[in-house]
Amino acid sequence: MIDILYCLWLRQIRSFLRARGRVVSALAQPFLFLIALGLGFAPIFRKAGEGNYFVFLAPGVIGAGILFNAVYSGSDLLWDRQFGFIKETLVAPVSRVWILLGRALGVASVALIQAVLVGLLCLAAGRVLPDAGQIGLALLFALLIALIFAFFGSILGSVMSDAQSFSQIVSFIVTPLFYLSGAVFPLEGQTTLVRVLAFCNPLTYGIDGMRGALSGRFVVAPSLSLLVLAVSAILSAGFAQLAFSRIRP
Amino acid sequence: MSAHSRRLPAIAVESLVKRYGAETVVDGLNVSIASGETFAFLGPNGAGKTTTIKMLTTLLPPDEGRILLNGVDLAKDPMNARRHFGVVFQDCTLDKTMTVHENLWMHCALHRIPRAQRRLRIGDVLALFDLADRRDSMVSALSGGLRRRVEIARALLHHPALIFLDEPTLGLDPKSRRILWAHLQHLQKECGTTIFLTSHYLDEVERFAHNVAVIQKGRIIMQGTVDSIIRYAEKTTLEDSFLFLTSEETQTKEDRAVVAGA
Numbered sequence: 231m232i233d234i235l236y237c238l239w240l241r242q243i244r245s246f247l248r249a250r251g252r253v254v255s256a257l258a259q260p261f262l263f264l265i266a267l268g269l270g271f272a273p274i275f276r277k278a279g280e281g282n283y284f285v286f287l288a289p290g291v292i293g294a295g296i297l298f299n300a301v302y303s304g305s306d307l308l309w310d311r312q313f314g315f316i317k318e319t320l321v322a323p324v325s326r327v328w329i330l331l332g333r334a335l336g337v338a339s340v341a342l343i344q345a346v347l348v349g350l351l352c353l354a355a356g357r358v359l360p361d362a363g364q365i366g367l368a369l370l371f372a373l374l375i376a377l378i379f380a381f382f383g384s385i386l387g388s389v390m391s392d393a394q395s396f397s398q399i400v401s402f403i404v405t406p407l408f409y410l411s412g413a414v415f416p417l418e419g420q421t422t423l424v425r426v427l428a429f430c431n432p433l434t435y436g437i438d439g440m441r442g443a444l445s446g447r448f449v450v451a452p453s454l455s456l457l458v459l460a461v462s463a464i465l466s467a468g469f470a471q472l473a474f475s476r477i478r479p
Numbered sequence: 480m481s482a483h484s485r486r487l488p489a490i491a492v493e494s495l496v497k498r499y500g501a502e503t504v505v506d507g508l509n510v511s512i513a514s515g516e517t518f519a520f521l522g523p524n525g526a527g528k529t530t531t532i533k534m535l536t537t538l539l540p541p542d543e544g545r546i547l548l549n550g551v552d553l554a555k556d557p558m559n560a561r562r563h564f565g566v567v568f569q570d571c572t573l574d575k576t577m578t579v580h581e582n583l584w585m586h587c588a589l590h591r592i593p594r595a596q597r598r599l600r601i602g603d604v605l606a607l608f609d610l611a612d613r614r615d616s617m618v619s620a621l622s623g624g625l626r627r628r629v630e631i632a633r634a635l636l637h638h639p640a641l642i643f644l645d646e647p648t649l650g651l652d653p654k655s656r657r658i659l660w661a662h663l664q665h666l667q668k669e670c671g672t673t674i675f676l677t678s679h680y681l682d683e684v685e686r687f688a689h690n691v692a693v694i695q696k697g698r699i700i701m702q703g704t705v706d707s708i709i710r711y712a713e714k715t716t717l718e719d720s721f722l723f724l725t726s727e728e729t730q731t732k733e734d735r736a737v738v739a740g741a
């Protein structure tokens with residue numbers, strides 16, 4: 231079993247590394263966000279007495295990177311369905327649970343690799359050196375959101391039928407998830423509606439958790455965030471399994 | 480293989496039915512295929528061949544009927560049944576972003592072939608299909624004929640007693656078809672593998688298949704040896720017989736589901 235998971239995981243990693251364009255864009259995108267938003271908002275942020283915007287923004291951008299990367303990877307599954315490879319896995323004497331899990335772990339790992347690389351560069355740029363405990367906690371939050379959105383992407387990749395509508399529908403879903411997560415603006419001081427929506431979004435807990443892990447300032451207690459994220463991960467895995475088991479190639 | 484399993488048919492299909500909405504795509508199929516034979520499943524486009532293969536390979540649950548592969552009931556134990564067959568689908572199912580070797584390795588992992596045996600098995604199938612020099616080529620760089628050979632090689636890695644080939648020679652040039660058939664015949668001689676295939680090239684079916692079934696609109700209209708079908712249709716080639724049997728006039732005149740000399 232472990233070997234099957236490993237092979238499917240490795241396949242995701244390999245295909246990410248082989249598509250050079252994907253590697254470049256996965257790394258460049260967060261920096262464009264950081265620079266554009268950082269330059270634009272930093273002065274306002276400082277004037278409002280909120281501290282260093284860059285330090286605030288970096289975990290948000292990393293979280294958003296995980297979101298985009300993991301959900302869009304659902305299109306890999308759609309491709310596997312369209313170009314047939316899925317059949318090879320579905321006629322093997324292996325339960326679909328393992329096929330889905332191996333894929334999702336691969337997708338989550340790719341998203342995490344990207345997050346770690348962007349994070350390292352941010353830390354170097356900000357000349358901050360968190361201790362191992364802080365890094366470990368931030369990574370745990372990153373891993374959980376990576377898993378949640380990897381399974382979420384698998385759901386979309388299982389139920390949708392063509393690649394073009396996939397990217398349109400995904401951007402329709404992902405954009406609000408991104409803006410309503412406290413990635414770019416602090417949630418304090420937002421309207422109640424925005425806050426309620428944000429607290430329905432697992433990404434909010436992940437980003438707050440990463441931010442808190444590195445800065446010590448949590449909006450939500452980290453234990454509560456971890457609980458919410460763990461439950462979300464289990465739910466998204468469950469729904470992903472349901473959707474995946476219904477694929478009829 | 481034990482004497483007991485030798486007597487079991489490799490494939491036994493009883494009253495198989497599949498409907499898509501109001502349309503009955505496979506309509507009460509009964510087939511029995513002996514172990515070690517080459518069986519060709521013929522029919523015009525849309526006759527239900529691919530749908531049948533999907534049901535025989537556990538991808539699609541039938542609406543009615545029963546399928547036994549080497550005596551294993553597909554509905555009761557699909558995981559076990561999947562160990563008995565290899566399959567090459569109509570459309571390529573290789574991972575085109577990976578090399579030939581990576582595709583074969585993945586298959587070994589999916590079929591839980593122990594790591595220690597994988598090198599040997601992969602080496603064997605590559606040699607069997609003259610693919611050794613393509614081991615590290617990207618699949619996307621291979622021609623259609625080579626891809627087909629890689630797919631068949633892959634389907635044999637776990638040593639199935641039975642393989643399904645859905646239009647294996649479609650789109651291949653005559654030379655590639657010839658090579659493919661040479662490999663298949665060699666395989667059958669060496670390993671006694673049962674081959675279930677569909678094809679529109681009736682000349683090759685006539686040359687290589689032992690038994691054929693002709694299906695139309697999901698029903699078997701004729702089943703038997705190649706010779707018996709040609710004799711029944713009073714033609715000289717299988718292709719002429721096929722065209723005669725599946726033509727509109729014959730359909731209305733003849734009784735359906737005739738079984739010519741078993």
Ligand SMILES: Nc1ncnc2c1ncn2[C@@H]1O[C@H](COP(=O)(O)OP(=O)(O)O)[C@@H](O)[C@H]1O
Pocket residue numbers: 499504522523524525526527528529530531
């Ligand atoms: N997923 C599906 N949904 C609805 N109809 C289908 C589906 N798959 C196949 N069919 C229909 O079933 C019939 C048989 O198709 P198929 O088994 O692919 O035929 P063949 O392989 O003999 O050419 C066709 O009329 C096709 O349109």
Ligand SMILES: [Mg+2]
Pocket residue numbers: 528529530569645
């Ligand atoms: Mg077909």
